[in-house]
Amino acid sequence: MAYGPHTPADRRRMLASLGMQSVDELFADIPPALRSTPLRLDPPESEQVLMGRLANLAGRNRVDLASFLGAGAYRHFSPPMVDHMLLRGEWYTAYTPYQPEVSQGTLQSIYEYESLIAELTGLDVVSASHYDGAAATAEAALMTCRATARDRVLVSRAVHPHYREVLTTYFHGAGLQVEDIPLVEDGPAAGTTDLAHLERALADADHPVAGVVLPQPSFYGLLEPMAEAARLAHAAGALFVAVIEPVSLAVLAPPGAYGADIAAGEGQSLGIPPQYGGPYLGILACTDALVRQIPGRLVGMTTDTDGKRAYVMTLQAREQHIRREKAASNICTNQTLLALAATVWLAALGPHGLRDVAALGAAKAAELEAALAAVGVARLHAGAYLNEYVVRVPNPVAVHRELLGNGVLAGLVLAEAVPDEPSVAEGLLVCATEVTTTDEISAFARQLQSALAVTAHPVGGAA
Amino acid sequence: MSASGPRMQPSLFELSKPGRRSDKVPHPPSDALDRLPAEHRRERPPALPEVNEPDAVRHFVNLSQLNHAVDTGFYPLGSCTMKWNPKVNEWAARLPGFAQLHPMAPDAVAQGTLQLLWEVEQILIEVSGMDAVTLQPAAGAHGELTGILMIRAYHRSRGDMDRTDVLVPDSAHGTNPATATMAGLRTVSIKAAPDGGIDLDAFKAALGPTTAAVMITNPSTMGLFESRIGELLEAVHAVGALAYMDGANLNAILGRFKPGEAGFDVMHINTHKTFSTPHGGGGPGAGPVAVVEQLAPFLPAPRVLREPDGRFRLEAVGERPTSIGRMRSFVGSTGVLVRAYAYLRTHGGSGLAEITDDAVLAANYLKGRLAASGAYDIPFPGVCKHEFIASASSIKKRTGVRTLDIAKRLLDHGFHAPTVYFPLTVDEAMLIEPTETESIETLDAFADALIAIAQEADTDPDVVKTAPHTAPVRRLDEVGAARNPNLRWRPALGDWTPCPD
Numbered sequence: 001m002a003y004g005p006h007t008p009a010d011r012r013r014m015l016a017s018l019g020m021q022s023v024d025e026l027f028a029d030i031p032p033a034l035r036s037t038p039l040r041l042d043p044p045e046s047e048q049v050l051m052g053r054l055a056n057l058a059g060r061n062r063v064d065l066a067s068f069l070g071a072g073a074y075r076h077f078s079p080p081m082v083d084h085m086l087l088r089g090e091w092y093t094a095y096t097p098y099q100p101e102v103s104q105g106t107l108q109s110i111y112e113y114e115s116l117i118a119e120l121t122g123l124d125v126v127s128a129s130h131y132d133g134a135a136a137t138a139e140a141a142l143m144t145c146r147a148t149a150r151d152r153v154l155v156s157r158a159v160h161p162h163y164r165e166v167l168t169t170y171f172h173g174a175g176l177q178v179e180d181i182p183l184v185e186d187g188p189a190a191g192t193t194d195l196a197h198l199e200r201a202l203a204d205a206d207h208p209v210a211g212v213v214l215p216q217p218s219f220y221g222l223l224e225p226m227a228e229a230a231r232l233a234h235a236a237g238a239l240f241v242a243v244i245e246p247v248s249l250a251v252l253a254p255p256g257a258y259g260a261d262i263a264a265g266e267g268q269s270l271g272i273p274p275q276y277g278g279p280y281l282g283i284l285a286c287t288d289a290l291v292r293q294i295p296g297r298l299v300g301m302t303t304d305t306d307g308k309r310a311y312v313m314t315l316q317a318r319e320q321h322i323r324r325e326k327a328a329s330n331i332c333t334n335q336t337l338l339a340l341a342a343t344v345w346l347a348a349l350g351p352h353g354l355r356d357v358a359a360l361g362a363a364k365a366a367e368l369e370a371a372l373a374a375v376g377v378a379r380l381h382a383g384a385y386l387n388e389y390v391v392r393v394p395n396p397v398a399v400h401r402e403l404l405g406n407g408v409l410a411g412l413v414l415a416e417a418v419p420d421e422p423s424v425a426e427g428l429l430v431c432a433t434e435v436t437t438t439d440e441i442s443a444f445a446r447q448l449q450s451a452l453a454v455t456a457h458p459v460g461g462a463a
Numbered sequence: 464m465s466a467s468g469p470r471m472q473p474s475l476f477e478l479s480k481p482g483r484r485s486d487k488v489p490h491p492p493s494d495a496l497d498r499l500p501a502e503h504r505r506e507r508p509p510a511l512p513e514v515n516e517p518d519a520v521r522h523f524v525n526l527s528q529l530n531h532a533v534d535t536g537f538y539p540l541g542s543c544t545m546k547w548n549p550k551v552n553e554w555a556a557r558l559p560g561f562a563q564l565h566p567m568a569p570d571a572v573a574q575g576t577l578q579l580l581w582e583v584e585q586i587l588i589e590v591s592g593m594d595a596v597t598l599q600p601a602a603g604a605h606g607e608l609t610g611i612l613m614i615r616a617y618h619r620s621r622g623d624m625d626r627t628d629v630l631v632p633d634s635a636h637g638t639n640p641a642t643a644t645m646a647g648l649r650t651v652s653i654k655a656a657p658d659g660g661i662d663l664d665a666f667k668a669a670l671g672p673t674t675a676a677v678m679i680t681n682p683s684t685m686g687l688f689e690s691r692i693g694e695l696l697e698a699v700h701a702v703g704a705l706a707y708m709d710g711a712n713l714n715a716i717l718g719r720f721k722p723g724e725a726g727f728d729v730m731h732i733n734t735h736k737t738f739s740t741p742h743g744g745g746g747p748g749a750g751p752v753a754v755v756e757q758l759a760p761f762l763p764a765p766r767v768l769r770e771p772d773g774r775f776r777l778e779a780v781g782e783r784p785t786s787i788g789r790m791r792s793f794v795g796s797t798g799v800l801v802r803a804y805a806y807l808r809t810h811g812g813s814g815l816a817e818i819t820d821d822a823v824l825a826a827n828y829l830k831g832r833l834a835a836s837g838a839y840d841i842p843f844p845g846v847c848k849h850e851f852i853a854s855a856s857s858i859k860k861r862t863g864v865r866t867l868d869i870a871k872r873l874l875d876h877g878f879h880a881p882t883v884y885f886p887l888t889v890d891e892a893m894l895i896e897p898t899e900t901e902s903i904e905t906l907d908a909f910a911d912a913l914i915a916i917a918q919e920a921d922t923d924p925d926v927v928k929t930a931p932h933t934a935p936v937r938r939l940d941e942v943g944a945a946r947n948p949n950l951r952w953r954p955a956l957g958d959w960t961p962c963p964d
Contacts, residue, residue, distance in 0.1 A: 001817045002809045003547045003739075005902035011821075014828040014903065023820045026827055026846055027719050029688045036721045041589055041812030047551050050808055054801075058560030060575030062568075069565050072792060079487045081520055083557070089534025090527035093548045096745035099880050101871065101934035104471060105529035106744035112475045115952035119509045125950055129746065131601035134792035161780075162792035169763075169788035173612050175647040223503045251496055253505050266792070275556070275801075276576045277566035277793030278601065279747030291948065297745065302944035304937040305929075308471065314944040320604070320641035321885075325650040330641035333602035333735065337743030347475055347519045349487050351511040356488050363495035384500050404569060412567055419780055434488050 002044065066440035067409040068368070070388050070431030071219070071417070072133065072160050073277070074269040076247070076357065077435055079348045082271050082341060092337055097299075100312045106336060107311035110299040113339040116346050120249040121263045122256020123285040127296035128313075129335040130282025133266025134166035137213065137243050139284060139329060140264040141167050143293045144211025144239040145176055146328070152177040153211045154201055156193040158218035159243050161418050167213075181212075185423060191220050191381035191390070195228055202236035209236055211262075215243040216252065220429065221388030222381055223252070230259035239290075246270055246283060246342075248386050250351075250358040255285070262286045271345025272338055281338035292318065295329030357434050361387035364432035364441070371441050372430075375449040380427050388431035390414065394452070396428050402451040408444050469528040469935050476952045478522060479512035510954040529935045530744070531879045537905050541850040541882040541894025542636070542684060544714045544736035546822075549809070552739065552802035561801050566793035570776040576797060577775035579804050580767045583751075586807045590815065591710075591730055592721025593753035599763045599795045603711060606731030606750025607642040607678075612787045613754065613761040614676045614705045614729060615646055620761075620785065626675035626704065630666060634659075634685060634886035639678045639709060648675055655888055659685040659843045667698050674704040681722070682712045684886040684894070685843055686826065686850035688720075696726035705729065705758075713737040714898070715823055715848035718816030722753075729754050738803040749799040760785040765794065821899035822849040825906060829897050832910040838917035842889055850896035852889055853881075853913075859891055864920035864927045866891040871938065872919070872930035876912040 006014075015023065027035075045053070067075065086092060090105060097103030097110075114126040130136040141153045153171065155164055157180050164180075171178045179201060184194045193214055202209055212233035216224050230240040242255040244265035255263040267281030268274070286294050292315070300314035320327040349357065365387040369379065372391055380390040393399050396413050403410040411430035418424060432441070496504070514522070531538070538545035556562065564576055584596040600606035611629065618626045629643035633652045640650040651669055656662040660683065670677075677699050681689045689695070699706045708722045708730035714737045722730045734740045735748035742748070754762065764786040765778035777794065810818065830851040834841045840854040855866040870880030870893070882894040897906055920927050931937065 001814050001821065001899070003549060003900050004817070004821050005900065006821060006824075010903045011824065014824050017831055018827055023824055026820075026823050027688075029690050029846055030716075030720055031690055031693055034693055034720060034725045036592070036716075036719050036724065039589060039718045039812035039815055041586060041815070042808070044811035044814040045808050047809070050805060051551065051554070053808065054555045054805060055558060057575040057579050058555075058558035060578070061560040061564045062572035063559055063563040065572065067565060069567055071567050073566050075563075075565075077488055079485075079516075081516055085520070085523045085527075087553065088524070088527045089548075090530045090532045092553075092741045092743050093533035094530045094744040095532075095538060095540060095543060095545060095742050095879070099531070099870070099874065100939050101931050101936055102531040102874050102879065103529070103744075104935050105526040108472065108474070108526055108529070109523070109744075111950075112952070114950055115474075115476065116511060118951040119511060119954070131605060131796075132792050134789070135601065135605070160792065162789055165789040166791060169612065169790060170645070172788075173608070173615070173646045223500070227502070249505070250509065251499065251505055252503055254509075257506070273562040273798075274565045275562045276564040276568070276573065276797040278791075278796035279749075279798050280792075280796075291950075298948070298950055300944045301949040302940045304939050306937050308936055310471070310936040310939050312939045312941055312944050314941065314948055314950075317945075320637035322637070323641070324637045325640035325644045327637065327641040327644070330604040330608060330638045330645050331602075332604045332636075332638050333733075333742075333748040334746040335601075335743075336745035337741075337747060340744070343475075344519070344523055346511060347514055347522070348485060348516065350483070350485055350513045351508050352484055352513075353487050354511065355508060356491055359491035359495040360488060362499070363491045366495075366498070384498065384503065386499070400569075404571065409565070409568065409572070417567070417780065434491075 065407055065409040066443050068411045068430040068432065068444060069409050071412045071429055072266060073274045075274065075433055075435050076269055076271065078271045078345060081348055082344045085344045086341055091340055097313060104311060107299050109340050109343055110336065111301060111311050113343045114299060116343060117283055117285055120246055120254065121285045122254035123263055124288050125286050125291045125294055127284040127294050128299055129339045130284050130296055131335060132278060132280040132282045134163040136264040136282030136284040137163045138167045138170040139295050140241045140262045141211055141213055142170065143262060143290060144241065147239060147290055147293045148210040150208050150210035152207050152209050153213065154179050154181050154198060154209055155213040156181045156215060157183050158193050158220060158224060159213060159215045160219045163243065183423065188382045192218065192222050192224050192383055193229065195225060195232065198229060199232055202232060202238065209238040211239045211241050213241040213243060217245060217248060217386050217388065220381065220390050221385045222383045223385065227258040234259065247358050250354040261290060267342050270342035272341050279335055279338055281335050281342055293328060296331050296334055360434035361432060364436040368432045368441050371445040372448065375445050377448055380424065387433060390424055390427040390429050392426050393428050394426060396426055399451045400428065403447045406447045408447045410444065471935055472522060472525050474952055475512045475514065475522060476954065478514045478518050481513060483513040483515050485515060536877055536879065537901055537909060538879040539881045539895045539897055539909060540879065541896040542711055543882065544896060544898055546739055546898040547900035548739055548741040549806060552805045555805045556798045556801045574775055577767055580800060581769055581775055583800050583804050584767065587732060587751055587753055590717060591753035592723030594756040595759040595762060596751055596753045597762045598751045598800055599790050600750035600752055601791055601796050602746065602748040603731055603733040603750045604638040604642060605790060606752045607638055608645055609752045609763060609790050610707050610729040610731055611642055611646040611676065613758050614707065616761040616787050617758055618675055625673055628674050630669050630674060630677040632661065634683060634888045635678060635680055636709065636711060659683065659687050661689050661691050661695055663691050663694055666695055670698055670702045670704065672702065674702055676705045676707050678707045678709060680709040680711055682715045682848035685852055686847040687843060688848055692725065711736060712849060715819060717819040719819055723755060729758060734799055734803040739806040740799045740802045747796055747799055749796045761787050763787055763790045818899050825897040825899060825901060826850055829895065829906050829910060833913060836914045838914045850894055853893045853895060854889055855891040858917060858920050862920040862924045864924050866893055868927045868930060869916050872916045872927045873912060874931040875933045878909055878912060
């Protein structure tokens, strides 16, 4: 066996100590009728052969494209020191810190993560991590129901469609209600959450609302009227949940400043590679008032019996291993190593570096907007954005495919990703970050121009 | 610093000094943010620490050295399967083709990863004896929720709306009852039989038209194979309920027992236990769920599909309306699954079977050594699977030394503690799981340490009760931590006394 230490003599000695001839005797307790058929799998593979197989598979993915795809997962620069730390076995091969005396490294790093996210969000309580932005958002919505003893949550259609789907899955399971808040259809606020609709939905006295969920920035990249939405929610006795993107919080108002009770979001942009969807980092933060409702692990500072500062998992009476069916959530394993990645990344960049990342993304996005406008492709919405927005392109599916063949990943085809949102059916959702280059932007504009020319005058069509 | 042993570290915030900069990214043009409306702007920059690379790296390296880890020593943690985390897995997950692939990249440019995911599904289908697999769940508990939601959807699809009960043995992981609650169902806790196994009569008495599912961990959290499982599964199906298997203990049965063949309908698999993906100090994991054919329509979306021409694709939005929906964003924790794939391929069918044989042999050898010493109570003396229970019940009566004390004293011997006080059904329980990757020398040293501590409990109980003595910190004030929670550094306080070390 590849990693096993036992020599044939070791195995014989262990069996002899049990008075046994064969390891099969250790499985005599499995009733014969239930015993397994043999595993019909390929034979073992040496490390050398395996590495060739893996390199070959990885090489079949295309990661050399000029990519303008964001939509909830973003390319960012990660200083080599980040992965250097993550490759230390003391971090990644450690267990959950249930024995705090020999886990102070993990515990202090989680405390530091909680502190950094608290500072970014302006909310004082931060869970040690959740699975991803979608699961954290669903848990945030469930928190509002527990805290208010109400069962109805309003979710903006500007929230990432995957998050809304996950929230719906969780809510149907728990027998709770989710309702959409639609987007404003036209005018200067087009594409943002319809606050007039929100106000009407909150006014239904027969069905009081537990929580209102809005994103900042939205799935469509727009800046949302968070302060006003929070005010409306609170006036109706509901809690307000902000779905955030942490890099943006270097420059955007933090949830704590505009009255959010809970912030949830995806921490992937804090130095975690896209890696086709995970492992990612679900961020969940709330006000002090909600500390007993937050699910997941919390680490606090304390002292040892000598009075020395130390760290420990705390308030565990919320958790499944203590409370079982009455727990705040079933979550057990979370995303500790990804929280460490975010912590090291934030330490590497510092407050100035984080601001530079956010501002440089904004600058590149503006450069992209101008370059696309120059070839006749304009934004779909008028509202302010940070580094992501929707552009209107005729026949977006064909154009996207055409560009892909020419080395450009032209963002996300919204007709495919959100087929139930007809107002964006001609949209491509595009983003830029600090790693986007001027050459990539030029290539995108150039390829788009020629693709549109082909679409306007189809080859073989009636000219 | 490490030359004189690991020491507690100041916080990252205490290392901060205004004006320290790192220049990791270029500076943006000064007007980069001018078009952001004032009402959306942050008034005050976040007070993040300002540290330079050498200080930051030393901070995290020094912190790391305060951890016990598989790379530094033995973890006899029952129910956790702390086996070796192969280094080639880390290499694989970092290949740029895997690591830099965007989760919404078109299928045409993601064929390598899609094939890998599809192959992982096929291998897990064979290992579990089931018919279909989803790789979406991010952890075991997430897989449990996925499985129970599918069971619920299955009953509802048949118009069977009144099945609200989930039967769970009282020795189960806490995640099982917590999952039932999240799925809107009611937990019915069933006491274990005196031999630690399933109490068939108690289960049969509780089964009926309102039973949605039973959740069984097999082998059980006592490390015992549930030899009555065949009868139980028949009884479950006879009343129209389904059987969920918690796959936490899969390391004990690879190639010896396939839950799907035996009659289970759903199971989850913890890749971070059985398939060597690292625990990461508490995650990430991955919790694939395997199901029988009749539950496949309800699998989370999107599934990975293989077309007749051999190409792979993800299901489109809304393609399979019977799905329970999404459990998370994107496809799943692909980076974890790349590691699991490397492990599965390394071992192949014969290697996987050998893992189980060696894990069970190691557990029985260690159990035999402790039983022969007479130092601990061994409540279930027969053959165990990959883990077993020892108890300090007699030691406590005799000396006042508890399981917790013994666990802490083990830290002084350089071992991590076993899982303690779990399952909840055994007095002063220690659940010990050595895994297949620990040598006989390590197993012997660990048994020697446990036996020495038992003797020490008689000769010098205070040393045990006040352990650990050599760890970076002594026992912690957990009550104070919960009473006055300090959950974040507060920059405004600014008057923390630096660490005495």
